[in-house]
Amino acid sequence: SLPVFPAFIYQCAGAVNKEVISMTDTGFSSSVQSELAYSVVLVFCFLFHSILIMFRYFFISGRLISVLLLQTFVNWKEARLTWSFFKQAFLKQILTEGERYVMTFLNVLNFGDQGVYDIVNNLGSLVARFIFLPIEESFYVFFAKVLERGKNVKDQKKEDVAMAADVLESLLKLVLLTGLTITVFGYAYSQLALDIYGGSMLSSGTGPDLLRCYSLYVLFLAVNGVTECFTFASMCKEEVDRYNFVMLALSFTFLCISYFLTHWHGSVGFILANCFNMGIRIAHSIHYIYGYFKESTYRPLTGLLPSPILVLIYIISGVITGFSEVFFCCDKGWMARLIHISMGALCFGTTVVTMFCTETKLIHFVRSQFLPQYMKKGT
Structure with a gap:
């Protein structure tokens, strides 16, 4: 509060x-x-x-x-850990809302561009709020219960480490493929989505470019959410304090990059700065996870490596939908738009079928972990 x-x-x-x-x-x-x-x-x-x-x-x-x-x-050990997370919350506020402070107090954008940026940001953040945030919160609790904070892999139960590694690998694969799907299809359908949502006022200006960049940013958001979820659930107080210093330096760098990128590329610079911010945080979390499981036989980071066939399908889908946007969207009437949507639906269906054939371990994880929860909520 x-x-x-x-x-x-x-x-x-x-x-x-x-x-x-x-x-x-x-x-x-x-x-x-x-x-x-x-x-x-x-x-x-x-x-x-x-x-x-x-x-x-x-x-x-x-x-x-x-x-x-x-x-x-008072449990002073947990109180000190809580204080470390409390300090981290302020740094995360700067990293999360830093571009708004730059936009508000430094006047780097006019009111029209600020309005378009807010609309695109609110639309794009719906995916993070309704899909990735619940996953991050739920599995943070899971990792915190399964693993003992601050202990090495050798000092923990083998079955708990194995369970945490399998779940982390499947989670990384799940959010990676979800983010890739949004990035690939978001690029070709950003203009159409804004045209349907707000008319030509949004779809003819900088709005489509902003939403395309935000589609890429969603991929960074997805991966960062899961990697930090595991990192913060297993870090001890000293490691959290060290990470706070990293975030302090990153906050200052992020604000500077936001300012300069905005002068170079307008409102798109804010999203590019956010991608840089998330990329650094992902790299730090990956380094921590690699060191955490280094002394074990588990390699959960392989979840960040999709199958080559699926990557090829993503590339082909991106090329097809990109050409479809050029020829059929968005000023050629509703029939052309329907053709563009049909091309996207065909490519999306092919991607999903390929995903079912190549990522069998992920499909089993989704069926065993997510579907039962939704069925319980429905009943």
Whole structure:
């Protein structure tokens, strides 16, 4: 709940910077007051909820005296680890929302380009929110329970290490293929998607190029989510602190690159800077995972290597849909658009069939891990 306050301050600053509106304006002041009220209510609700939990745990269960006598009110080892993750949260905020600070306070884009960027960013982030974020959160809990934090592979149970390695390999393959599919087909269908969503105003400007670059960024997001999921679930406090220094340097570099790339390539520079940021974080996590499993026989990073036949199908699909976009999209009428969509559907179907034939281990993982969960939710 506490990060809501910085978000509120940021939103106010961005609104003031974008629009020259008097504070007496009814709409603006009402919006600010509602945001402030929302933040205050959130903080007090979580505070009341925490006090209620403590009251139930200590007073109702009669554990307060034993806690005071044994002085175990705080687990200092976990408290220090929590503090390390707390510091990391601020650095992640800069890496996640850094381009918005640059955009707002340095005026590198005009209002029109900022609006198009926000639309594309919101559309593109839907995939990360609804597909990759639940996977990352669920399997972070899984890895944290299976593996003991801060211990080497040799000091852990072999069956737990084997399970974690198999799941990590399948997860990496799953998000990699999902990201590749979005990247390949997103390139050829970005203009059509924006034309359907917002008309020629979005599809005729920088919008399609932005969404194409964002399709590539989704691939980086997908892989980074799983690699960091495992890394943070197995790191000890000292390793988290060292990684915080890396993120501090990366945050400064990211802001500088965002500024210079935007001057060079407009709003596309922001997405390219985000790709650079994610690429460095992926490289760091891969280095950690490689060192973690180095003394074992397991190699979960092979999940980042799709089959050559599937890679070939991706390349052919990208070429076919790219030419289809040139000849049939998007100012040649609805019949041409339907042909373009049909070509994409045919290529997508071929890709999925090839995936079922070449990635049998992944298909088994999806059937055994994901489908039962969705069936339980449905019932």
